[in-house]
Amino acid sequence: MEARGIIHSQNITLLAVIVLSIMIALMVTTPDFLSKKRDSEVIYTNIGNRWHKIDLGAFSIETPSEFKYIKEQGIDSYVGLITNKIDTFYFDYGWYSNELDEQGFIRSYDTINGVPAITVFSKTGGAGVHIPKANEDNKLTVFSSTLHKELAFDIFSTLKISGRNGRTTKPLGEKFIQGFSKGKQLFNTNCNVCHALDIKLVGPHLRNIVQRTNREWFVGWIQNPTQLIKTNEKAAKLFYEYSEMKHPVYQYSKEEIEDLIIFTEALEK
Numbered sequence: 555m556e557a558r559g560i561i562h563s564q565n566i567t568l569l570a571v572i573v574l575s576i577m578i579a580l581m582v583t584t585p586d587f588l589s590k591k592r593d594s595e596v597i598y599t600n601i602g603n604r605w606h607k608i609d610l611g612a613f614s615i616e617t618p619s620e621f622k623y624i625k626e627q628g629i630d631s632y633v634g635l636i637t638n639k640i641d642t643f644y645f646d647y648g649w650y651s652n653e654l655d656e657q658g659f660i661r662s663y664d665t666i667n668g669v670p671a672i673t674v675f676s677k678t679g680g681a682g683v684h685i686p687k688a689n690e691d692n693k694l695t696v697f698s699s700t701l702h703k704e705l706a707f708d709i710f711s712t713l714k715i716s717g718r719n720g721r722t723t724k725p726l727g728e729k730f731i732q733g734f735s736k737g738k739q740l741f742n743t744n745c746n747v748c749h750a751l752d753i754k755l756v757g758p759h760l761r762n763i764v765q766r767t768n769r770e771w772f773v774g775w776i777q778n779p780t781q782l783i784k785t786n787e788k789a790a791k792l793f794y795e796y797s798e799m800k801h802p803v804y805q806y807s808k809e810e811i812e813d814l815i816i817f818t819e820a821l822e823k
């Protein structure tokens with residue numbers, strides 16, 4: 555009895571090792587091990603006569619009906635081409651999607667269907683969208699070097715993070731989306747004459763300013779810079795560094811401050 559029991563459990567262990575080895579071998583030798591499955595999940599739905607929606611599982615996009623999805627091989631991410639054989643755009647969904655920050659790209663901050671996004675185009679051709687937080691971990695980039703800019707943005711503006719098959723772990727909340735658009739508006743009407751998110755202009759860059767400093771610092775500069783400079787040595791230093799330029803004062807509500815913070819943090823790199 556004893557002996558048989560041992561043989562039995564050895565067999566099970568052996569079987570488990572074999573199955574596991576086959577799975578690992580498959581994943582190592584076929585990079586599209588996963589994307590093959592995804593391939594069959596693409597769903598086309600007509601929208602009127604001339605456009606259709608291409609649902610790629612993690613997200614969907616609407617294009618003229620001639621455009622079809624072609625699989626590419628991506629190991630860490632979900633990569634593909636969508637083409638009508640004349641024009642093509644690619645997408646890349648994963649941890650390391652291209653951030654579209656090459657020189658010559660004209661970038662602007664936006665939202666696409668409520669999700670913070672960076673839109674870019676190049677005067678020499680090329681248009682794209684980068685969504686830094688398509689979900690918690692994954693970024694999404696779509697880009698075309700051939701599509702006419704207007705058509706490109708007509709198509710890209712239909713991007714929806716769909717989360718079919720549970721791939722989207724955490725959709726952005728309504729509060730966040732509203733906060734972002736209000737914050738963006740406040741920033742564009744009041745701050746961006748002097749501040750940009752990523753580069754120094756008249757004043758310092760402000761991306762993730764609260765994460766880099768703290769809330770009191772942020773609120774201090776906006777609501778009472780004179781007091782801040784008087785009581786905070788670092789603030790005085792910054793003030794002198796910027797040629798003693800007096801900071802404009804804003805009477806913002808708590809919500810407005812919150813919205814500005816959401817905006818400066820939403821497109822975290």
Ligand code: HEC
Nearest residue numbers: 744745748756757758772775792793796798799800801802
């Ligand atoms: C007229 C130009 C100007 C405008 C408009 C302006 N700022 Fe500033 N800001 C500066 C300058 C210059 C500094 C550096 C300190 C100084 O000289 O006052 C600064 C500093 C700051 C700092 C500290 C930055 C750091 O690196 O620690 C914050 C935060 C800030 N500004 C937020 C804002 C916000 C938010 C707005 C819009 C509501 C705004 N500023 C509008 C010119 C401006």
